[in-house]
Amino acid sequence: MINEVRNAFKKNLKNLKWMDPETREAAEIKADTISDMIGYPDFIQNPKLLDERYHNLSVRDDTYFENNIHLNYYNLVKNLEKINEPVNKTTWSMFPSTVNAYYTPGKNQMVFPAGILQSPFYDSKYPVSLNFGGMGVVMGHELTHGFDDQGREFDKDENLHQWWNSNITDLFKNRTECFTKQYGKYQINGKNLNGNQTLGENIADNGAALKPPTTLI
Ligand SMILES: [Zn+2]
Structure with a gap:
């Protein structure tokens, strides 16, 4: 299409x-x-890669506010890691x-x-x-x-x-x-x-x- x-x-x-x-x-x-x-993205169907990706992210089912803080922090670190790295065309923004x-x-x-x-x-x-x-x-x-x-x-x-x-x-x-x-x-x-x-x-x-x-x- x-x-x-x-x-x-x-x-x-x-x-x-x-x-x-x-x-x-x-x-x-x-x-x-x-x-x-x-x-x-491919990593979603690979449990090992999926675990590696979210290794540093802690999420609990009874701490909504803290989960969001952790997620913001996780995303910030991930973004900072990209500085001075070549563009990775396989990462998804959605x-x-x-x-x-x-x-x-x-x-x-x-x-x-x-x-x-x-x-x-x-x-x-x-x-x-x-x-x-x-x-x-x-x-x-x-x-x-x-x-x-x-x-x-x-x-x-x-x-x-x-x-x-x-x-x-x-x-x-x-x-x-x-x-x-x-x-x-x-x-x-x-x-x-x-x-x-x-x-x-x-x-x-x-x-x-x-x-x-x-x-x-
Ligand atoms: Zn548009």
């Missing part, structure tokens, strides 16, 4: 009249380079049970935990159309994050590096202004949305609303 969505995304790049051939080619390469992780997904530009990677791979987003018994309408949209959303106002600043090798020339960047920014203005008009509880703050999510949502690849029609 990810590859079908990726191919549809790449096909759509050809329709962007404002994009020049070099940027388009680089964008296609970046789309191809995005790695993915699905379900859960729990397997989480009903969500993410794209991380620093790893050029999208991740779909097991939690979201169930009804109503996805079910192996669903027709293809429903799975693409539910989970395919999430995949398109995460993929598009690689090219939103923040993701576009990272190249295919996960480096913060300007791979769009300034002319193309200006044309992109002109177009994102429309989203900023459009979403800035929506109100919740009498207050307007901050279209700048939600820009990346709005780009990702609209990027996911692609025409389906012909093989799926």
Whole structure:
């Protein structure tokens, strides 16, 4: 499914009249380079590795507050251990049970935990159309994050590096202004949305609303 969505995304790049051939080619390469992780990390099914991972974490069933303190401390130590270490692309930033997904530009990677791979987003018994309408949209959303106002600043090798020339960047920014203005008009509880703050999510949502690849029609 990810590859079908990726191919549809790449096909759509050809329709962007404002994009020049070099940027388009680089964008296609970046789309191809995005790695993915699905379900859960391998160590979860290996009792030895699982015990090793949580060796320093003490949890009891009658000390909720202390459990949270221990967990915060455990996570802090784990984060500090990463300083000066090379990026580990196999670590997960979400729990397997989480009903969500993410794209991380620093790893050029999208991740779909097991939690979201169930009804109503996805079910192996669903027709293809429903799975693409539910989970395919999430995949398109995460993929598009690689090219939103923040993701576009990272190249295919996960480096913060300007791979769009300034002319193309200006044309992109002109177009994102429309989203900023459009979403800035929506109100919740009498207050307007901050279209700048939600820009990346709005780009990702609209990027996911692609025409389906012909093989799926
Ligand atoms: Zn998002």
